Amino acid sequence: MKPLLTLAALTLAVSMQAQKVGRMDELQPQQKADALHLTLCGKLTIQGNSDFRQLRDLCWQLQTLDLSEADCQRVPDNALHSRARLQEVVLPRGVRSIGSQAFFACRSLRSLVLPRALEEVGTMAFAQCEGLEELTIEGAPRLGEFALSGLGSLRRLRVLSAVPPQACASTFEGVDRRCVKLEVPEGSEELYRRAEGWSRFYAEPANPNLVCRPAEVLVPAPASLQLTEGAPLSLRRRWTVEADPALDNEREQAQLLVNTRLALLQPTSRSPKGIIRLALNPALDDDEAYRLEVGADGIRLEGRTPAGVFYALMTLDQLLRADGSSACCEFMPRLMIDDAPRTHIRELMVDPCRTFIPFEQLKAFVPEMARYKLNALHLHLVDDQAWRIEVKAYPQLTAQASSRVGMDDMLRPDSGFYTQEQMRELVAYAARYHVQVVPEIEMPGHEVAAIHVFPQLTCHAKRVPLRTTCGVSDELLCPASEFTYEFLGNVFRELADVFPSPYVHLGGDEAGNPALDCWTSCPACQGLKQRLGITTTDRSENWKLQEYLFNRVIDTLRTKHGKTPMFWYETDFKRIPKGCVTFAWRHGLTRAAIDAAVANEARIMLCPGEHCYLDYPMAPGDMPEVNWGMPVTSLKQTYELDPAWGMDETFERQNLFGVAGTLWSECINSPERIYYQAYPRALALSEVGWSPARVRSWTDFCRRLKPTVRDMQRRGISCSLAW
């Protein structure tokens, strides 16, 4: 039987969970991590490691937050973004403005009062607070775009102001008026009935009769778009989808598009028929090329392969949403689009190691990528902080190395791994969206999780805990130990089949840069150097040992599994094995990586930090406000990436593999925040990778971005607005 808690211990336990303090700095790290109920009554800060950043990122269990007495006029952007456990918030009595996405997806919030002093509620401030049942608005704040959208549980909305607060047509998007009781002061109903945004509580919002303007909506921009003669096609029709038998998957995707967009126009039995015809066309000159034609009474989509037809559908999807203010426009001009990609791999990399991404959320990331013709999902499955993939030969890996407490200052338990069955499901699901899944098993560095379980993988069989901070560890796989090769061989034997992609990423970064000593004092490594005739002592010997290890692993991958290895480029790693793919990632070193790729007849993926590290803040002060010293990667910087890096056509044809954006997750602590970091920069990246240079323009992109982001917001997806 457990001993009873003493009164003192009980008081302590309760006090650790329910605290009243002036500011966050008065609490110890563990108190923040344990806090369930907090009252802050001091002057709150909003920049850098502010009170709000600490509430959001450090108080991961927080259920109730009382700020009523706090001195705080502004709740900053993203203040409590995606804090799913938060059930109750009392806002500062004197608060004047609430920033964009401040309470985005606080799904457990039940009721809320917007205080009288409030003047401004930002874009998507309370969007996707799906559990919110009661909302009271005491004053008359301006309510921003999508500020109160996606409130699926809302039942009672009380507004005390006789004059309707200024709202946008999108403010209450997705709120079902048949379920919500709107209470307004007596005598002011008529004003509310006529006011923008509020009118939807009295009648279904009228369809705005939108006409699509194709040149203003597509991301990535197509290679060729021509408007053709004839009256615009009215889309209120009884649509049917016809498709070649080889296009069953695309037929389903087209039907989805009919159901989620075109059906909203509510055709009647008297509406004319419309046909969406999907066909293969072998005359098109690229496997991903497509042609889309809007004619007098239907839409024809052709591709050389099913992938091309799928991309035609994704283009149609964007045309239908027009300016994003409704899910479907009414009229589409006649047009012809001929399109094909500039590069064939357009990738996003996610990192479930530093922060685990639950399986369903990982899956959900795929269709959003596909909308913008991104076609590779790179899974960083192994690192110093966790091992996230089931290996049947070594169940200890996930049993002992997929769970840890904390990451840097965030003392939040993080655990989880993917079974092979789940990964097979992901691969099949992604294939329906023409997205391939590329696994990464890091070596010889960033391998602490495996070494934690099998110390004999590293020199001196050193025992190490899982890493709980970001950075680089000194422990590397020992290239002189046969167990290293046996282990990697067994891992790849299982995974080669789970991930049918022809590519496997082997990592290779930061195992000696900064310089590490792991191999220097190891007798086995010294013996191996002698056998290999490595005599240098200027640390180039480390890279030669790495080359030996890589060559053995690459040989196994090629000969046994038919896979093409990939790795992160490091300048000191001189030879890139022919046919492999190297990733140019380090700030300022892209040209060196390109020269190495060309000299070694290798292919190169462009993901230079200054353009493609989407885990970095998009503007100063944007999330993640507290990080390890990340530079800013602005939307414009991402857009301005030249995928050919000024090289000639030969380089582009022979060496350029594609473009990739990274989403390392040291500072991304919820699935919703992966989208926030990825978008809108992933849209810029998709255009970099897809569109020919002659159709790209930054100002034009910014214009086309608006309907795209609006459509994301309407669908409840978070993205950074710091542009």
Ligand code: ACM
């Ligand atoms: C990397 O960012 N360490 C490849």
Ligand code: ZN
């Ligand atoms: Zn060694």
